[in-house]
Amino acid sequence: MKPVPENRQQALVDRLIEACGGAYAPETRRKYYITGPQWAAAYEGQALFHAPTRKPVSFEEVIRQYAKIGIGHWCTHDTDVIPTEQLDKDGQSQILSRIKTALRENGLECSMVTAETFFNAVWAASPAAEAPEVREYAAWRLRNVVAIGHELGAKFAVYWPGSLGYYTQGAIDETDTLRWYADGLNAACEADIEIAKQHGRPTLKHCLEAKPFEPQAEILLPTSDAMLAFIGSGLLAHPEMVGLNPEYLHELMWGGAPRAALARALLAGKLWHFDINDGYRLKHDVDIAIGLVNPLDWLNVLVLLRSHNYSGPFNLDFKPPRTTSNHGVFAVSFPTAVDRFITLWEMAGDVISDPIIKEATDALKAGGGAADPHDAASVTAANRELLTLHELIGHRMVQILIGAHRGRTYSA
C-alpha cells in the first residue's frame, strides 16, 4: 500500500470503522445506563513518562459528542471543569450554568460528580493529612462537590482517595489517617442532608472507589473489600449513605477476580456504581476500554450483574490510548466501547436463558442424591459425573461469546 496522506487518514478510519459493522443506533445506546466521564474523553494521553498526544477538549464538545454517540449521562471531577482557584466562587457558578445549558441542549443528564483529591499539590500528604488545615480544605472540597452534584442534578458522588497512603512507612499512623478520612466523608454526608433538603431532592449516593496502587506506593484502602470494612468500621456517621464504586480493572490489578469482588459488594447491598474498563493483572492502571482484553471475563461479570438485577450506572472510566487521535476518541474509542458493552450485556442475557447452561446448573444444584450424606465416599461418588458440567458450562460460555452456539464451526 502507498503511504496514506494525512488529509485522507480520517476518512480511512471512518470507512474501516463503518466496515466493521455491529454498531448500535444512538437511540439504542441511550437505553442503557451508560455514563461518560468528562476526564476520559478529555484525556490528552499524558502520564509520568508520556507527553500528551491529543489537544484539549472542552466540556461543551464532550457533551455534544456524547449526545451524538448516544451516551445519555455525563460525569465529572470538580476540577475537570472548574479551575481549583475558582471553586465555590463566581467562576464556579458561571461554569455550572454553562454546563447546564450544554446538558439541556444535548439532552444529557449529569449522573455523578467526583472530587479530585489526588492531583493538586495540596494532597501531597493525602486528603487526610496530619495538618488540620489540609483536612478542613478536604472537607470544604467534598461539601462543595455535594453542592455541585445537587446543582447539576446528579444522583451519585464518587470518591477515589488516590493519595490516601504513603511512600515511606512509619511517618503516619494509619489508624489516625483513616479516622480523619472518615471525618471528610462525614462532612460530605452531613452537608448532603442539608443541601438535599434545600433542593427538595433525595440525598446523593456516596460511592467509594478503591485502587490497589498508584499514585501512592502503599494505599490504606486498596480494594473494594477494604472499603466495605471501612464502611462497616463504625467511623462513618451515615454508613447507610455510603456504598461502593468498584472499578473492574482496579480489582484485577491486585490479582483479584472482579466478578467475585462484585459479588461481595452485591451481598453487602453496596454495589451502587460501577467503573467499566479492562486491562491486565498486576500491572499499572492502563484503563483500556471494556472487552478489549478480557471479553470472556466481562461476559461472566455481566451475567452476575444481570442475574442480580444490578440497575446502577456503567461508567466508561477508560482512557482512549495515546495512539488514538482527537477524531478517533469520538469516531472509534467511545462508540466501540459502548457497543462492546451492549453486545456483552445482551449476550449475558443469552447465557442466562441458555437451555444447556440452565439444565447443567439445575442438575449441579440437584446433586446426585447420595445415599449417606455423612459418608465422604458416597457423597463424592454421587456427584462424580455431574461435576464435569463445570467445564461444560465454561465451554458453553465461550461458544456464546464467539457465536459458536449458533452452529458456526471452523471446519474447512
Ligand code: XLS
Ligand atoms: C482513577 C480513578 C478515577 C476515579 C474518579 O484511577 O479510576 O478516574 O474513577 O476519581
Ligand code: MG
Ligand atoms: Mg475509576
Ligand code: MG
Ligand atoms: Mg482505572
